Amino acid sequence: MERRTPPAAASQSAGKSPTPAKVPATKPTPPAPAPTPAAPLPAVTPRPKRGVPEGLWQKCDGCQQTIYRKEAEEILNVCPKCGFHWYVSAAKRIEQLLDAGTFEEWDGGLRPTDPLGFRDKKPYAERLISEQRRTGLSDAALTGTGMIRARRVACGVTDSSFIMGSMGSVVGERLTRLIERATPQKLPLIIISASGGGARMHEGILSLMQMAKVSAALARYSQAGGLFISVLTNPTMGGVAASFASLGDLCFAEPRALIGFAGPRTIKATIRVELPKGFQTSEFLLEHGFIDRIVARKDLKSEIARAIDYCSR
Numbered sequence: 001m002e003r004r005t006p007p008a009a010a011s012q013s014a015g016k017s018p019t020p021a022k023v024p025a026t027k028p029t030p031p032a033p034a035p036t037p038a039a040p041l042p043a044v045t046p047r048p049k050r051g052v053p054e055g056l057w058q059k060c061d062g063c064q065q066t067i068y069r070k071e072a073e074e075i076l077n078v079c080p081k082c083g084f085h086w087y088v089s090a091a092k093r094i095e096q097l098l099d100a101g102t103f104e105e106w107d108g109g110l111r112p113t114d115p116l117g118f119r120d121k122k123p124y125a126e127r128l129i130s131e132q133r134r135t136g137l138s139d140a141a142l143t144g145t146g147m148i149r150a151r152r153v154a155c156g157v158t159d160s161s162f163i164m165g166s167m168g169s170v171v172g173e174r175l176t177r178l179i180e181r182a183t184p185q186k187l188p189l190i191i192i193s194a195s196g197g198g199a200r201m202h203e204g205i206l207s208l209m210q211m212a213k214v215s216a217a218l219a220r221y222s223q224a225g226g227l228f229i230s231v232l233t234n235p236t237m238g239g240v241a242a243s244f245a246s247l248g249d250l251c252f253a254e255p256r257a258l259i260g261f262a263g264p265r266t267i268k269a270t271i272r273v274e275l276p277k278g279f280q281t282s283e284f285l286l287e288h289g290f291i292d293r294i295v296a297r298k299d300l301k302s303e304i305a306r307a308i309d310y311c312s313r
């Protein structure tokens with residue numbers, strides 16, 4: 001897989017003096033002597049600010065302005081200046097979407113394992129533990145049942161903060177069980193995708209087969225007459241976009257979400273063609289018939305309720 005360098009890294013290093021070439025590590029070098037305190041510092045250009053303090057202000061990815069976080073939170077984590085839809089965690093999403101206190105989690109006890117003994121920068125087993133501690137999730141999907149304006153639904157949400165929301169065995173199994181329970185219970189099925197990672201490479205073929213497994217469960221659900229509303233949010237990419245997220249009877253997307261298979265830079269580098277403007281955004285995909293409707297976050301709950309009523313008539 002191609003390793004991509006974030007664009008920021010190039011511009012950061014451009015400003016710095018060149019770093020000396022690495023010498024092979026032989027012996028640990030003794031600590032450098034303390035600098036002489038007397039030397040006055042020349043006037044330097046201020047260092048670029050390293051973001052704003054976590055918790056109070058946040059820079060918007062849509063308009064690059066600094067936004068008072070509380071103000072955005074009050075409107076469901078949407079930028080008050082430009083309407084860009086920010087990240088929301090799976091738990092928060094459920095809180096926003098379902099009637100208060102109605103969510104009941106299913107299969108929360110499933111835990112990821114490391115069948116390949118995989119390691120990239122660090123062992124997958126360690127990565128899982130650190131991701132679990134950081135996010136409070138056991139894996140990248142939450143599934144269960146709850147009510148949307150008093151209509152019972154089966155609901156699944158993926159969370160892009162847990163290994164990019166990628167689909168490993170637990171995500172696939174939770175979603176499959178969700179669908180398989182929704183089928184006999186004749187529950188409308190809502191899956192909200194926020195997965196930048198696609199299939200989880202750390203689990204190799206076991207993650208790829210989740211695409212087929214979830215899709216097969218969806219086919220049986222569809223044959224039984226179920227209504228599946230897929231909600232694509234920023235980002236929905238890779239194996240998630242290429243399986244269940246694209247299989248909705250209705251596909252909704254949040255405004256300006258990145259939706260696609262491979263990232264735009266990868267495609268550009270592979271086929272060497274200038275990509276059309278707005279490529280892989282919700283708006284572009286609506287225009288090209290890939291999704292059915294763009295729904296702002298504030299309207300999502302009522303739009304889903306309306307679609308359920310309309311389709312169950």
Ligand SMILES: [Zn+2]
Pocket residue numbers: 060061062063064065079080081082083084
């Ligand atoms: Zn903004």
